[in-house]
Amino acid sequence: MRYGHFEYTMMPFGLTNAPAVFMHFMHNVFCDLLDQFVVIYLDDILIYSDSLQEHWQHVWLVLQCLRDNHLFAKREKCQFAQTTIDFLGHRISPAGMEMDLDKI
Numbered sequence: 001m002r003y004g005h006f007e008y009t010m011m012p013f014g015l016t017n018a019p020a021v022f023m024h025f026m027h028n029v030f031c032d033l034l035d036q037f038v039v040i041y042l043d044d045i046l047i048y049s050d051s052l053q054e055h056w057q058h059v060w061l062v063l064q065c066l067r068d069n070h071l072f073a074k075r076e077k078c079q080f081a082q083t084t085i086d087f088l089g090h091r092i093s094p095a096g097m098e099m100d101l102d103k104i
Helices: 018-029 053-066
Strands: 037-040 045-048 086-088 090-093 097-099
Touching: 037 097, 045 053, 045 086
Parallel strands: none
Antiparallel strands: 037 045, 086 090, 090 097
């Protein structure tokens, strides 16, 4: 169509409000799971659980939510069943939260 409406199929680079739009989208996708066992910052999804069995149930729910919204997770970028993680410049462990020493 010569003068039709153009619509992006993915978020283009360079838009100043792209991070805010993407965060809004991700919050809509995970609205039922947020603050129950999911924390999201842009494309980083943190799943927290009290037990390993509960963790695998939470992982399944998150992956199902991604699938229902035609999204996916790259396996090589995923880490499952971790007791200590680095997230947004902090090291989170059963002992608590501290600054990631590599970032200081």
